[in-house]
Amino acid sequence: MRQRVSISDPRLFGEDPDYRFTLANERTFLAWIRTALALAAGGLGAISLVENFYGQEILGMMLLGLSFMTAATSYRRWAANERSIRQGHPLPRSRLPMLLAIGTAVMGITVALLFVIGEL
Numbered sequence: 001m002r003q004r005v006s007i008s009d010p011r012l013f014g015e016d017p018d019y020r021f022t023l024a025n026e027r028t029f030l031a032w033i034r035t036a037l038a039l040a041a042g043g044l045g046a047i048s049l050v051e052n053f054y055g056q057e058i059l060g061m062m063l064l065g066l067s068f069m070t071a072a073t074s075y076r077r078w079a080a081n082e083r084s085i086r087q088g089h090p091l092p093r094s095r096l097p098m099l100l101a102i103g104t105a106v107m108g109i110t111v112a113l114l115f116v117i118g119e120l
Contacts, residue, residue: 010079014086025081032074032096039067054118059111066103073099
């Protein structure tokens, strides 16, 4: 059975690298996916399990949005890294850590504000 390969498949570019580089890139991708899953679980938990909190839906939707952004961006990052590794180019810069840090900070500020508003 022939394996189906999409046009955007980074394995179509360059030469096969040392397998350790590919495996390291995959491990990094999977770590980002675990982060996205944890954010999604937190978002769903905030929406369905948290009671008597003024902004539980807002908090949950923010977590789910951050989860979606992390998952989508991590795939693009994996593909760009894989292409660079195969072509012998330097790895491209990633905005994912910065986006995740900013999203987490905004969410923390929002939760603090929601606690203050809920206490009024």
